[in-house]
Amino acid sequence: MATELKLPDLGDNVASAVVVGVLVKEGDKLEAGAPFLELETDKAVVEVPAPSGGTVEKVLVKPGDEVKSGQVVVTLGEGAPAAAPAPAKGEPAGEEPRPAAQAPQPAPQAA
Secondary structure (H helix, E strand, O other): OOOEEEEOOOOOOOOEEEEEEEEEOOOEEEOOOEEEEEEEEEOOOEEEEEEOEEEEEEEEOOOOOOEEEEOOOEEEEOOOOOOOOOOOOOOOOOOOOOOOOOOOOOOOOOO
16 A cells, blocks of 8 residues: 655745655655655745655656645655565675676677
8 A cells, every 4th residue: 555745734824835856766765754855935945854664656746846735745655676686596695696608709800
């Protein structure tokens, strides 16, 4: 089930803000407390921290959009991004698998 990240209350007498930057993209892992959005109000530019973590499923805003308090701006999934495959037997963990050896190619001949 997706978690909706809603724009928090922007403060006294601030009804809306403009998205200056989106700091995440679909598939990113977002930690609770990490900034995920930059907004500009008539008073300041602020980063919005994530109230919870998860994998970004959908980004619903883009730079230049006007957003209001309580508006859903990002949805998060519960799972983490797909993990890297387990190393092949005999391969050390944490390293990329090496390609299979190939026969040397003959050098091109001059005409």
